[in-house]
Amino acid sequence: MSDDTLVLYEEEIQAIDALISKMLKGAEAKCALLVDKDGHLITRQGFTHSLDITALAALLAGAFASTKEIARLVGEPEFSVLFHQGKKDHIHMNIVGDRSILVVIFDDRTTIGMVRLYAKDGAAELTRIFDKIQENSQAAGAGSTAGTGISNDFASGTQTKLDDIFQD
Numbered sequence: 001m002s003d004d005t006l007v008l009y010e011e012e013i014q015a016i017d018a019l020i021s022k023m024l025k026g027a028e029a030k031c032a033l034l035v036d037k038d039g040h041l042i043t044r045q046g047f048t049h050s051l052d053i054t055a056l057a058a059l060l061a062g063a064f065a066s067t068k069e070i071a072r073l074v075g076e077p078e079f080s081v082l083f084h085q086g087k088k089d090h091i092h093m094n095i096v097g098d099r100s101i102l103v104v105i106f107d108d109r110t111t112i113g114m115v116r117l118y119a120k121d122g123a124a125e126l127t128r129i130f131d132k133i134q135e136n137s138q139a140a141g142a143g144s145t146a147g148t149g150i151s152n153d154f155a156s157g158t159q160t161k162l163d164d165i166f167q168d
Contacts, residue, residue: 006099007137013042016034019122019125019126020034020043021046023121024045024046024104026118027114027115027119029104029106029110029118030046030089030105031045031046031048031105032045032046032102032103032104032105033053033102033103034100034101034102034103035057035060035100035101036061036100037061037064037099037101038061039058039059039062040057041054060101061101063093064093064095067079067082078095080094080095081095082094089105089107090105090106090115091104091105092104092119094123096130100126102119102122102123104118104119
């Protein structure tokens with residue numbers, strides 16, 4: 001892996017969770033996920049127990065990857081925000097820095113405007129957190145040896161889920 005990967009420690013995840021929880025309350029959304037661009041779940045907050053988070057994280061990252069190619073075809077470097085509207089639930093996604101995706105799932109009890117406002121602010125703050133983690137890692141001399149912080153078992157489980165989804 002490249003130098004742009006980070007190892008997140010418990011106290012950093014707690015700070016990220018607190019930020020996402022605050023964002024959820026402000027936006028009055030159901031839940032939020034922070035997913036890396038490879039489809040690995042970093043953390044989640046809110047009402048997620050009824051969701052297949054592993055498959056959802058991988059598919060959301062895939063949606064962003066395919067949308068990046070669409071953006072390139074129309075002359076844009078990338079679309080930084082995606083929105084999917086359903087009958088009951090809706091999904092708002094935006095890029096956090098250059099390494100992860102903030103996903104907010106909400107229903108009609110709130111508006112897309114509220115979600116966009118809080119998600120934009122949340123993404124900016126998450127970018128600052130990730131930048132600080134990267135700076136601290138490089139200052140400690142670990143910038144070139146930092147791993148993904150994600151076990152091979154997790155990555156293997158994600159691949160198995162994707163295989164199950166797309167096989168008939």
